[in-house]
Amino acid sequence: MRPSFLLLAVLAAGCQTRPAQETATTPPPARQAPAAALRETHWVPRELAxxxxxxxxxxxxxxxxxxxxxxxxxxxxxxxxxxSFFSEKPDELTFSPLMSTRMACPAMQTENDFTRALGQSRTYRISGDTLRLFDATNAPVARLEAVYLH
Structure with a gap:
């Protein structure tokens, strides 16, 4: 009787399936959204200086x-x-002096900071829906976000 019990135990061990963690499929890596286009995108400043x-x-x-x-x-x-803006190299972004009306409002500080950041811009980087502007020393001057209008 012992040999048949041993034979059954060996057969049962050979029929076991792999543990769940080995047979589970690995989920595909998260897909990152493609970078927004520099041109023809509505960029909204989220951070200035x-x-x-x-x-x-x-x-x-x-x-x-x-x-x-x-x-x-x-x-x-x-x-x-x-x-006007100029982007002759892949990461270059500079602006000509911007023309504007000069009406006063409660957001004048924001407006002044925004136009100053554009004037200081020399390079940029886009990551997903974020545009970052950098000055001549590569210090960040603005972070803008793409907003898609319907």
Whole structure:
């Protein structure tokens, strides 16, 4: 009787399946969203000179759009602006002096910080929906977020 018990134990051990952790499939790596396009994207500043952008109530959200023809246009919260931008190298981004109306509003500080950051911009990096602008020393001057309008 013992030999048949031993034979059954050996057969049962050989029929066992692998533990669950070995047979489970590994989930595919998380897919990262493609980077937003530099041009023809509605960019909204979220951080200027290391400070979070806060827009006072009853003022417009500032934004920047870089057009395919080399035109930079947007709104600083109080005034619309327009000028040119240059991006001749893959990571280069500089702006001509921006023309703007000069109406006063509660968001003048935000507008001044925004246009100053654009004037200081020399390079950029896009990661997903985030555009970061850097000055000539590679210090960050602005962080903008792509906002998709429907």
């Amino acid at each position: 290391g400070q979070q952008v806060r827009v006072p109530a009853d003022t417009r959200e500032p934004f920047l759009t870089l057009r395919a023809d080399g035109t930079a246009e947007g709104d600083g919260s109080c005034n619309r602006f327009r000028g």
